[in-house]
Amino acid sequence: MKKTKAALWEFLQGLGKTFMLPVALLAFCGIMLGIGSSLSSEAVTDNLTFLQGQGFHIVFTWMANTGLVAFNFLPVLFAMAIPLGLAREDKGVAAFSGFVGFAAMNLAVNFFLTARGVDLEDEKEIAHYGIADVLGVQSIDTGLLGAVAVGIIVAVLHRRFRAQRMPDALAFFGGLRFVPIVSALVLSIAGLLIPIVWPVFNSWITAVGRGIGHTGVFGPFFFGMGEVLLRPVGLHHILVAMFRFTDVGGSGAVCGDQVSGALNMFYAQLNCSSAPNADVTSATHFLSQGKMAAYLGGLPGAALAMYHCAKRAMRPEIKALLISGVVACVVGGITEPLEFLFLFIAPWLYLIHAVLVGLGFLTAAVLGVFIGNTDGNVIDWLVFGVLQGTTTKWYLVPVIAGVWFAVYYFLFRWAIKRFDLKTPGREDDDPADEADDTEEAAADEDASAEDGKAPELVAGQYDPAAILAAIGGADNITSLDNCITRLRMTVEDADRLDEARLKKLGAVGVIKLDQQTVQVIIGPQVQSVKDAIAKLLPVG
Known part of the structure; x- marks a missing residue:
C-alpha cells in the first residue's frame, strides 16, 4: 500500500512538472501577443501616432502572430510535453510518439463521425459533439483533457515498449521504432471511443463550470486559496491547468468563435478587436490579476517584516535571501522562495496567507480588474494592464497591492514577535552548530584539496557536491528531476537527508512526502x- 501511494505521488508530481514546459512557452507567447496586439491596436496608435508607421505595424503584428503559436497548438504541445517529461530515457522518441498518438486519435474521431454520417457543418451536431478543427482535421475538441490522456497513454506505452523485441522478420520495427507505431494503434482505437463518451463527459465538465460560475466572485476566492494550499505538495499545476484550459474556467464566444478555458479566452480576446464580453471578463477572474495583491504587495510586505524581526547582527546575512525572494516573486511570479520561509515554521500562518491570496482574487473580481495571463508579476501588470489601456483598470492594482503590503507586514510582524517564530535571522545561537559548521567547512576544503581544485558553484551560490552529500549521497537517489523551484526526488531513505545542512547550503526548505518521495x-x-547534481551521479 505504501509503495502504491508513493508511486501515485511520484506520478502526480511528475505530471504536474510536465505542464511547465508548455506553460513556460505560453507565458512567453502571451507576452509577445500582449505587446504586439496592444501596440498595433487603434486605441494605442491613435494616442501614439509614431506607431502608425508601416515598420512598427509589421513588427508588432509579427509579434502578435508569433504569440499565437502556443495558443493555437496548445493541446498538441501538451500531448508531446507530457511523455517528454515523464520519460526517463529516449525523451525525443517519447515526444515524437505523443504527436503521432494525438494525430492518430483525431483522425480516428474524424473517421467515426464521417462513417456515422454526422453533418460536420450542422450547428446542433457541432454543439453536441464539440466538433472543431484540430490540426486541420474536423474532429472533437477534447482540449487539454484529451491531450493529457494522450500524453499519459503514450508515456506508459513508451516505458513498456521502448525495448520491445520483434521476430527477425520484423526486427526493423522493434525497439524505439515500435513506440510511435503502438502509440498510433492504441490512440486510434481510443479515438473511436471518444465520440461515444465525450458528449456525456463534456456535459459534466460544463456542469462543473456552471457550478463554479454560480458562486460568483467566490469562485475565484476558492481557486486562489486552493492553488496556494496545493503548492507545498506540487499539485497546484493540475488545478491551475483545469481552470486555464477547460470549461471549468469558463467558456463563451470570442469574436464569433466558441472558446473554453480562462486563459484561452483571454488570449483569444487579445487577438480580437471588439470589446470583451461578460464571459471573457468573468473567466479572467481566475488569472493573474487575482495574484497581484499578494505577489506585488503582500509577500514583499511579509519579507520586510521578517527582515525587521531578524536580529540586527543577522540582517546583513539574510538581506540577500529576502531580496532574491522578493525579486523572484515580483518579477518572475515565483513565490516559493518566500512562502517556504514560514510554511514549515508556522503552517497556520501559511493558511492565513492562502486566505489572503483568495481574498486578492475576490477583490480583483469585485473591482472588475481585467489583466489576464498567468504569472501575476509586474511584467503582466505592465504588458496586459498598462499597455492595454484604462479599460483593464490597471491603476487599481497598486492601490490593492499597497493595502495587502500593509496587511501582510503588520500581520507577519505581530505573529513573528507574538509566537517567537524562528524566521530567517531569528534562529537561536548554538555553539554546537558553529562547531559543526567549522568541521563541515574543513571537510569541504579537504575534499577540494583531494580533487586539486575548489568546488564549482552554481550561480555563485550552490555547491552541488555538498548538496548531493547532504541528500545522502548518490546511492540514496533513485530518480532526480525538478520543477520551477524545487528538486523532486525518489530516494532510498528520506531519513538520510540532512535538512539543516541543506538549508545552510542554500535550500529554502525540505518536504518529505513519505520515506521515498522528497522535494528540496x-x-x-x-x-x-539539478543538472550539476545529475553530472555527479553514476551513469546508468
Missing part, C-alpha cells in the same frame, strides 16, 4: 543545480 526547495536556479 532551491529557488529559480533549481534547473542548474
Whole structure:
C-alpha cells in the first residue's frame, strides 16, 4: 500500500512538472501577443501616432502572430510535453510518439463521425459533439483533457515498449521504432471511443463550470486559496491547468468563435478587436490579476517584516535571501522562495496567507480588474494592464497591492514577535552548530584539496557536491528531476537527508512526502543545480 501511494505521488508530481514546459512557452507567447496586439491596436496608435508607421505595424503584428503559436497548438504541445517529461530515457522518441498518438486519435474521431454520417457543418451536431478543427482535421475538441490522456497513454506505452523485441522478420520495427507505431494503434482505437463518451463527459465538465460560475466572485476566492494550499505538495499545476484550459474556467464566444478555458479566452480576446464580453471578463477572474495583491504587495510586505524581526547582527546575512525572494516573486511570479520561509515554521500562518491570496482574487473580481495571463508579476501588470489601456483598470492594482503590503507586514510582524517564530535571522545561537559548521567547512576544503581544485558553484551560490552529500549521497537517489523551484526526488531513505545542512547550503526548505518521495526547495536556479547534481551521479 505504501509503495502504491508513493508511486501515485511520484506520478502526480511528475505530471504536474510536465505542464511547465508548455506553460513556460505560453507565458512567453502571451507576452509577445500582449505587446504586439496592444501596440498595433487603434486605441494605442491613435494616442501614439509614431506607431502608425508601416515598420512598427509589421513588427508588432509579427509579434502578435508569433504569440499565437502556443495558443493555437496548445493541446498538441501538451500531448508531446507530457511523455517528454515523464520519460526517463529516449525523451525525443517519447515526444515524437505523443504527436503521432494525438494525430492518430483525431483522425480516428474524424473517421467515426464521417462513417456515422454526422453533418460536420450542422450547428446542433457541432454543439453536441464539440466538433472543431484540430490540426486541420474536423474532429472533437477534447482540449487539454484529451491531450493529457494522450500524453499519459503514450508515456506508459513508451516505458513498456521502448525495448520491445520483434521476430527477425520484423526486427526493423522493434525497439524505439515500435513506440510511435503502438502509440498510433492504441490512440486510434481510443479515438473511436471518444465520440461515444465525450458528449456525456463534456456535459459534466460544463456542469462543473456552471457550478463554479454560480458562486460568483467566490469562485475565484476558492481557486486562489486552493492553488496556494496545493503548492507545498506540487499539485497546484493540475488545478491551475483545469481552470486555464477547460470549461471549468469558463467558456463563451470570442469574436464569433466558441472558446473554453480562462486563459484561452483571454488570449483569444487579445487577438480580437471588439470589446470583451461578460464571459471573457468573468473567466479572467481566475488569472493573474487575482495574484497581484499578494505577489506585488503582500509577500514583499511579509519579507520586510521578517527582515525587521531578524536580529540586527543577522540582517546583513539574510538581506540577500529576502531580496532574491522578493525579486523572484515580483518579477518572475515565483513565490516559493518566500512562502517556504514560514510554511514549515508556522503552517497556520501559511493558511492565513492562502486566505489572503483568495481574498486578492475576490477583490480583483469585485473591482472588475481585467489583466489576464498567468504569472501575476509586474511584467503582466505592465504588458496586459498598462499597455492595454484604462479599460483593464490597471491603476487599481497598486492601490490593492499597497493595502495587502500593509496587511501582510503588520500581520507577519505581530505573529513573528507574538509566537517567537524562528524566521530567517531569528534562529537561536548554538555553539554546537558553529562547531559543526567549522568541521563541515574543513571537510569541504579537504575534499577540494583531494580533487586539486575548489568546488564549482552554481550561480555563485550552490555547491552541488555538498548538496548531493547532504541528500545522502548518490546511492540514496533513485530518480532526480525538478520543477520551477524545487528538486523532486525518489530516494532510498528520506531519513538520510540532512535538512539543516541543506538549508545552510542554500535550500529554502525540505518536504518529505513519505520515506521515498522528497522535494528540496532551491529557488529559480533549481534547473542548474539539478543538472550539476545529475553530472555527479553514476551513469546508468
